[in-house]
Amino acid sequence: MRALVWARVWAGWRRGLLGAVFFAFTTAALTQTAAPPLRTLSLSQVQSGLHFSGKDVQALQTDEFANPGQLWLSQGQALWGRANVSSNSNGKSCASCHGDVASSMKGVATRYPAVDVASGRLFNLEDRIQKCSTQYLGAAAMAPESDALLGLTLLVAQASKGLPLRVNIGAAAWPHWQAGAALFSKRQGQLNLSCAQCHDQNFGQRLYTDPLSQGQPNGYPVYRLEWQKTGSLERRLRSCYSGIRAEVPAWGATEMRQLALYLMWRGEGLPVEVPAVRK
Numbered sequence: 001m002r003a004l005v006w007a008r009v010w011a012g013w014r015r016g017l018l019g020a021v022f023f024a025f026t027t028a029a030l031t032q033t034a035a036p037p038l039r040t041l042s043l044s045q046v047q048s049g050l051h052f053s054g055k056d057v058q059a060l061q062t063d064e065f066a067n068p069g070q071l072w073l074s075q076g077q078a079l080w081g082r083a084n085v086s087s088n089s090n091g092k093s094c095a096s097c098h099g100d101v102a103s104s105m106k107g108v109a110t111r112y113p114a115v116d117v118a119s120g121r122l123f124n125l126e127d128r129i130q131k132c133s134t135q136y137l138g139a140a141a142m143a144p145e146s147d148a149l150l151g152l153t154l155l156v157a158q159a160s161k162g163l164p165l166r167v168n169i170g171a172a173a174w175p176h177w178q179a180g181a182a183l184f185s186k187r188q189g190q191l192n193l194s195c196a197q198c199h200d201q202n203f204g205q206r207l208y209t210d211p212l213s214q215g216q217p218n219g220y221p222v223y224r225l226e227w228q229k230t231g232s233l234e235r236r237l238r239s240c241y242s243g244i245r246a247e248v249p250a251w252g253a254t255e256m257r258q259l260a261l262y263l264m265w266r267g268e269g270l271p272v273e274v275p276a277v278r279k
Contacts, residue, residue: 037169037181040200041214043269049278052204052213057225061277069154069223069275072230075147076155077101084139092137094152105159109272113261115172122176122257126153126232144251150230154221160272165218167264176254180262183255189246195259210279216267217260219276226279233260 050058060066081095098104112125123131126144129152133139142149169177184195198207199215206212220233227235234256241248249255 040196041266046216046267046270047214048218048270048273049213049216050273050276052211053279057277057279067275067277069230069277072147072151072154072221073158073275076151079148079152080155084137090138097136101155102159105156107160107163109157109160110163110165111167113257113264114168122254122261124257124260125156129153129156145231145235150221150232154230154274157221157272157274161274162271164269164271165264165267167261169261169265173261176258176261177265179255180258183259184262189244191244193244195240215263216270217263218267218270219273219278222276222278224278
């Protein structure tokens with residue numbers, strides 16, 4: 001009888017011990033998962049690309065009348081209130097649904113890329129505008145890098161001017177963030193270089209005549225003097241791929257959005273800075 005009692009006591013104690021161990025392990029795992037990911041570039045080091053630009057570029061950006069990005073911003077303002085009159089449209093405009101862009105779009109640009117709930121895809125800001133235009137206005141899709149798409153994107157971004165970047169990297173966005181972080185550190189192309197080697201490890205060093213920036217995304221869409229027009233972050237990333245002689249992803253590729261998500265997280269706290277000018 002005594003042996004049976006001790007056996008039951010031992011079994012209960014063992015179950016309690018295993019339960020405690022499981023609880024401690026689970027708690028530790030959850031704590032580890034919830035911990036913020038490590039940054040190779042601390043937030044105290046984060047600097048806008050304007051900081052690394054020459055005084056002529058800085059002056060051009062701050063001059064509201066001379067800034068060439070204003071041309072695309074004006075086009076975006078016109079398109080915002082213009083009703084779509086194509087054969088498949090419903091005669092509505094962006095303003096029909098959202099009203100004043102400055103108030104309704106405030107803060108939106110700070111949160112993209114983000115996962116689209118309906119499709120489960122990672123959208124950048126251009127994707128969101130495209131979806132609104134085609135699905136709700138019945139308009140034809142705008143071509144990548146078209147003046148219309150860039151103008152509307154720039155207009156929406158301006159509504160967040162001065163607000164800090166703060167994307168969500170939790171829940172469904174987490175695997176995309178991980179993929180973007182891996183891409184940022186991955187050596188690619190014939191030059192066998194990674195984004196991190198230039199923009200984390202050597203920013204401020206000169207490449208030919210110009211200092212390397214940190215590659216921050218807070219000024220996009222941006223007017224680049226080398227392009228002689230405004231362009232998207234995706235276009236800039238594709239240029240970097242070409243620069244290191246790597247295979248350039250197709251337009252709209254998920255990896256470009258994943259890399260953009262990582263960059264937005266990496267630049268957290270930087271204010272949206274549009275219309276921006278870079279060399």
